[in-house]
Amino acid sequence: MSNQGKLYLVPTPIGMNSIISEAVKAIVCETRHFIVESEKESRRFLKQCGYDLKNNYPDFYIVNEHNANDSFVEYLNPIKLGLNMVLMSDAGIPCVADPGSKIVKLCHQKLIDIIPMQGSSSILMALMASGLNGQQFNFHGYLPSEKGQRIDSLKKLQNEILKHGNSHIFIETPYRNNAMFQDILSNVTSSINLCIALNIEGENQLIKTQSISQWQKSSLVLEKEPAIFILGK
Amino acid sequence: MSNQGKLYLVPTPIGMNSIISEAVKAIVCETRHFIVESEKESRRFLKQCGYDLKNNYPDFYIVNEHNANDSFVEYLNPIKLGLNMVLMSDAGIPCVADPGSKIVKLCHQKLIDIIPMQGSSSILMALMASGLNGQQFNFHGYLPSEKGQRIDSLKKLQNEILKHGNSHIFIETPYRNNAMFQDILSNVTSSINLCIALNIEGENQLIKTQSISQWQKSSLVLEKEPAIFILGK
Numbered sequence: 126m127s128n129q130g131k132l133y134l135v136p137t138p139i140g141m142n143s144i145i146s147e148a149v150k151a152i153v154c155e156t157r158h159f160i161v162e163s164e165k166e167s168r169r170f171l172k173q174c175g176y177d178l179k180n181n182y183p184d185f186y187i188v189n190e191h192n193a194n195d196s197f198v199e200y201l202n203p204i205k206l207g208l209n210m211v212l213m214s215d216a217g218i219p220c221v222a223d224p225g226s227k228i229v230k231l232c233h234q235k236l237i238d239i240i241p242m243q244g245s246s247s248i249l250m251a252l253m254a255s256g257l258n259g260q261q262f263n264f265h266g267y268l269p270s271e272k273g274q275r276i277d278s279l280k281k282l283q284n285e286i287l288k289h290g291n292s293h294i295f296i297e298t299p300y301r302n303n304a305m306f307q308d309i310l311s312n313v314t315s316s317i318n319l320c321i322a323l324n325i326e327g328e329n330q331l332i333k334t335q336s337i338s339q340w341q342k343s344s345l346v347l348e349k350e351p352a353i354f355i356l357g358k
Numbered sequence: 359m360s361n362q363g364k365l366y367l368v369p370t371p372i373g374m375n376s377i378i379s380e381a382v383k384a385i386v387c388e389t390r391h392f393i394v395e396s397e398k399e400s401r402r403f404l405k406q407c408g409y410d411l412k413n414n415y416p417d418f419y420i421v422n423e424h425n426a427n428d429s430f431v432e433y434l435n436p437i438k439l440g441l442n443m444v445l446m447s448d449a450g451i452p453c454v455a456d457p458g459s460k461i462v463k464l465c466h467q468k469l470i471d472i473i474p475m476q477g478s479s480s481i482l483m484a485l486m487a488s489g490l491n492g493q494q495f496n497f498h499g500y501l502p503s504e505k506g507q508r509i510d511s512l513k514k515l516q517n518e519i520l521k522h523g524n525s526h527i528f529i530e531t532p533y534r535n536n537a538m539f540q541d542i543l544s545n546v547t548s549s550i551n552l553c554i555a556l557n558i559e560g561e562n563q564l565i566k567t568q569s570i571s572q573w574q575k576s577s578l579v580l581e582k583e584p585a586i587f588i589l590g591k
Contacts, residue, residue: 223492241486245477261499263495325474
């Protein structure tokens, strides 16, 4: 299938301290067709890469929660015509806690070459800096938003940790961060460790791990900032 | 605790195509005390960073599977004296499928600042390029090496996937890759998808996802290369 273009998977900055590699800039600047989470954020990223938006007119194909059920087959037409495409999300690694995996799956089915580019994931940066078990871990995305179900989920994670010692990673929409934090403090047994990672690679980055009983003594109030929670041993 | 040094978590190249960022080079070249998985690989990495090994004499403190039960408290003496230290593993992200988390945990206990640096993880690069579920995933490290137990584990993962749709990621020591591959093909139901990611960021990188029934028709033999396996929907 050598006449087909390739799909590049391009990580985008997760905070103002993120670095965009020269390799990513080069791929982005020579690409015309982008599959993206949102056009606005993507244009901003293209500018950061030095893309000449005045003289080149990139095409954006949107993949996000609003059209997650579409088939997207026609998005790959440029690749069929021999052109390379870039897949990226608004921040971080596409397809991981972000849209895009359906596109990549299609590419596997159509024997299109997929090239993942190097970049940072806030999930793994939080995990490596947590001091918790990085040999076995589970990423859950969002826990249920309904309070009773959320507490049930937290209790299940607690029992898993006591039994197996895995780390359990989850995220929350920023305006619910503090409610989640309080539910953890009220429902998870005091010996378990909690890592809170706020604003990874951003201003005021905070990554702090201590036991639930230590957190209960702290006066931290989680503001509406990007947060990653890790429970573990 | 502003008189203490900081601990930098530094990712190292996972393949010959990995890029070392200028930020990582700068931190490495101004550091004297390194907590590492092996001295030999670390010296090679320092050279790649432009470290002046002829005129500077870095100290290496070893953390690996052979001394995993040590307390390591004394390793942090340079930090107590106000010096920064670097923690790194032989390849990839320290603490994630690699040694180091015990050191980081100690730093949390001693209120030492921990700075994770940007770099690539072969686990997440494989996951993003797999086309499989990146919203919920479990990393297992190694499955049991004993055949009966390994098959039990694979059956459990299969049932988890059919029930919850999570992706399940695991690794294998290179000389057992092909035995693992054959056990997957013989024991996991045909509708489940398997991604095999070989030599991420290395020469002959291969990332291929297809159903077990499609893999059963392939003639791929896994050589003794770094491999990541992902089972999912």
